[in-house]
Amino acid sequence: MANEPNSAINKETLLSLYRTMLVIRRCEEQLAKSYAAGLIHGACHTYVGEEAIATGVCAHLNKGDAVFSTHRGHGHALAKGVPPSELIAELYGRITGCSRGRGGSMHLFSPEVGMMGTSGIVGPCILQATGAGYSFKLLKQDNVGVAFFGDGASNNGAFHEGINLASIWKLPVLFICENNMYATEVPFANVAGHPDVGDRGDVYGLPSVIIDGNDVMGVYEAAQEAVRRARSGAVPTLIECKTYRTRAHSEGMRDAGYRTQEEVDEWKARDPINMHRKRLLTHDIATEQELLAVETSVQAEIEEAAEFAKNSAWPDPATAATHVYYEVQHA
Numbered sequence: 001m002a003n004e005p006n007s008a009i010n011k012e013t014l015l016s017l018y019r020t021m022l023v024i025r026r027c028e029e030q031l032a033k034s035y036a037a038g039l040i041h042g043a044c045h046t047y048v049g050e051e052a053i054a055t056g057v058c059a060h061l062n063k064g065d066a067v068f069s070t071h072r073g074h075g076h077a078l079a080k081g082v083p084p085s086e087l088i089a090e091l092y093g094r095i096t097g098c099s100r101g102r103g104g105s106m107h108l109f110s111p112e113v114g115m116m117g118t119s120g121i122v123g124p125c126i127l128q129a130t131g132a133g134y135s136f137k138l139l140k141q142d143n144v145g146v147a148f149f150g151d152g153a154s155n156n157g158a159f160h161e162g163i164n165l166a167s168i169w170k171l172p173v174l175f176i177c178e179n180n181m182y183a184t185e186v187p188f189a190n191v192a193g194h195p196d197v198g199d200r201g202d203v204y205g206l207p208s209v210i211i212d213g214n215d216v217m218g219v220y221e222a223a224q225e226a227v228r229r230a231r232s233g234a235v236p237t238l239i240e241c242k243t244y245r246t247r248a249h250s251e252g253m254r255d256a257g258y259r260t261q262e263e264v265d266e267w268k269a270r271d272p273i274n275m276h277r278k279r280l281l282t283h284d285i286a287t288e289q290e291l292l293a294v295e296t297s298v299q300a301e302i303e304e305a306a307e308f309a310k311n312s313a314w315p316d317p318a319t320a321a322t323h324v325y326y327e328v329q330h331a
Contacts, residue, residue, distance in 0.1 A: 009217065009220070011285055011286070013059070013220075014217075014276075014280060014285055014286070015280070015286060015290070015294065016059070017055055017056065017059060017216050017217075017220065017276065018273070018276055018277065018280065018286075018291070018294060019294050019297075019298060020051075020054075020055040020058075020059070020078070020079055021051040021052060021055045021216060021272060021273045021276065022273060022294065022295060022298045023078055023084060023298055023301070023302070024047060024051040024054065024055070024074070024075045024078050024079065025048060025051055025273055026298055026299060026302040027074065027078060027084045027087065027088065027302050027305070028046040028047055028048050028074060028075070029048070030088065030302050030303075030305075030306050031044055031046060031074070031088065031091060031251075032044070032046055032048075032247065032251055034088070034091070034092070034306070035251040035252065036251070039092055039310070040091045040092065040105070040251075041093060041104075042104050042105060042106075043071070043104075043105055043106060043120075043250050043251075044091065044105045044250060044251040044252075045071050045072040045074075045105065045106070045249065045250045045251075046072070046074065046245070046247050046251065047072055047073075047074050047075035047076075047245070048245060048246050048247045049180075049214075049243065049244050049245045049246040049247070049267065049268075049271070049272070050072075050075060050178055050180060050213065050243045050244070050245055050272075051075055051216075051272055051273060052213060052214055052215060052216035052219050052241075052243070052272035052273075052276070053075075053148070053176065053178050053213050053219055053241045053243060054075040054076045054078070054079035054080075054148070055075075055079050055216055055219070055220075056216045056217070056218070056219025056220035056222075056223055057079070057146065057148075057174065057176055057219060057223040057239075058076070058079035058080050058081075059079075059220055059223070060220075060223050060224055060227040061080065061114065061144070061146065061227070062114070062143075063081065063112070063113050063114045064114060064141070064143045065114050065143050065144050065145070065146065066114055066116045066129065066132040066143065066144075066145045066146065067080050067114055067115055067116060067129075067146045067148070068116050068117055068118075068119075068124075068125035068126075068128040068129045068132070068145070068146070068147050068148070069108075069115075069117070069118040069119070069125055069148045070118060070119065070122070070125060070148060070149055070150060070153070071105075071106045071118065071119065071120045071122075072150070072178075072245075073106070073108055073118030073148070074087060074105070074108070076115070076118070076148050077098070077108050077110065077115050077118070080110075080113055080114060080115045081110075081113035081114070081115070082098050082108070082110045082113060082115055083098075083305070084301060084302055084305035085304070085305035085308045085309060086098040086110070087108070087305075088305050088306055088308075088309040089101070089308065089309035089312050090103055090104065090105075090108060091104060091105050091309075092309045092310065092312070093314065093315075094309055094312035094313060094314060094315070095312060095313050095314065095315045095316075096308070096309070096312040096313075097309075097312075098110040098115075100315060100323065101314070101315045102315070102323060103118075106118055106119065106120040107119065107120065116128070116132070122149075122150075122152055122153050122156055123149065123153045123156035123157075123158035123159060124158060125147045125148065125149055125153075126147045126149055126153065126156075126158045126159055126161075126162035126163070126175065127158050127161065127162050128145075128147070129145035129146055129147035129162070129173050129174075129175070130145065130147070130162040130163075130165050130166050130171060130173055131145070132145030132173070133145040133166060133171035133172045133173035133230075133234075133236070134165075134169065134171055136171075136172055137169070137170075137171055137172065137234055142172075142231045143172070143231075144172045144173065144174060144227060144230040144231060145171070145172065145173045145174070146173070146174045146176065147162070147173065147174070147175050147176065148176045148178060149175075149176070149177060149178070150177070150178055150179070150180065150183065151177065151178075151179040151180065151181065151182075151183060151188040151192075151195075151197060152183025152184070152186070152188070153177075154177055154179075154192075154197045154200070155191060155192060160204075162175070163175055163200075163201065163204050163206060163236065163238060164204050166206065166236035167204045167205050167206040167236060168205075170233075170234045170235060170236075171234060171236055172230035172231065172234045172235070172236070173230065173236040173237075174223065174226050174227065174230060174236070174237055174239065175201075175236065175237070175238045175239070176223075176239050176241065177197045177198070177238070177239070177240045177241065178213060178241050178243055179195075179197055179213070179240055179241065179242050179243065180243050180244050180245045181244060182245075182249070182258070182259065184249050185249060185257075185258040185259075186258075187258075187259075196210055196240065197210075197238075197240040198210035198238060198239070198240030200238070201237075201238035206235070206236045206237065206238060207226070207229065207235065207236075207237045207238070208237065208238035208239070208240070209222055209237075209238075209239055209240070210240045210242065211239065211240070211241055211242070212241075212242055213241025213242050213243030213272075214242075214243055214244070214267075214270050214271070214272040214275060215272070215275065216272055216275075216276050217276070217279075219239075219241060222239050223239065225237075226239060243272075244264075244267035244270075246264060246267060246268050246271075277291060
């Protein structure tokens with residue numbers, strides 16, 4: 001049974017959380033179909049099953065807040081404000097993509113909305129978000145830096161360096177560990193002496209919490225408190241979100257042999273979108289008709305976005321060297 005909603009969260013917000021998760025899910029499903037159809041060249045790591053995390057965290061961020069992400073960053077980009085049309089076009093390699101067709105699935109950038117980049121390298125987002133927090137503190141701005149990273153990155157040196165610096169310098173940073181139990185196909189429990197990443201925050205003297213990453217309201221509330229601390233007192237927070245990806249590590253890769261079907265089915269039964277939908281209905285927050293209206297709207301938006309991307313032009317090869325270095329504008 002879904003937990004009773006916090007009465008402080010109004011209906012509009014609860015429906016907004018539902019819509020954002022749906023946008024991410026339907027977009028990822030469209031991208032999986034596009035990959036199979038040969039429209040996506042290169043890797044495509046989907047966020048299916050983990051939508052509650054990006055949704056719950058980014059609900060508290062504004063355009064001035066800086067998000068740094070991973071190879072599995074579509075959900076973070078969408079939740080931060082990148083339109084689905086620009087995301088899909090980017091994966092198609094088209095000029096209308098958020099990175100003008102230059103980034104693809106693993107290197108999405110949209111500084112206009114504070115999406116400062118995803119990366120195929122494991123761990124740098126932790127240091128980049130720490131650097132953003134340091135910049136905000138020097139500039140006396142109340143913005144925050146946010147790093148989304150997986151369980152595998154927590155065994156990277158960048159993790160320890162980043163949270164240590166954020167702690168001793170009192171930086172406004174959120175470290176969001178999306179622990180989906182596997183680093184590619186390696187069980188995290190096999191490579192971590194203590195697999196609860198959230199417990200590591202205590203060692204470095206920063207607030208930390210371990211939450212259910214499939215409960216969007218739980219994520220929303222934990223992030224709300226972390227963002228409040230960051231903005232008001234430049235205090236960093238480590239949040240470990242226990243979650244699970246229900247598709248393969250990357251499209252085209254195997255999805256068996258390293259985890260059981262029973263395990264996948266157990267997590268599918270705890271699907272974050274279905275859980276939130278059931279909560280809204282059970283507690284009479286929304287009607288079936290209201291939710292169907294949201295679902296119909298989202299489906300139409302994603303279909304239109306995919307058509308827009310497919311019909312967009314390819315980048316001009318002559319422009320391949322542009323956007324590589326900052327170009328000084330002379331008066």
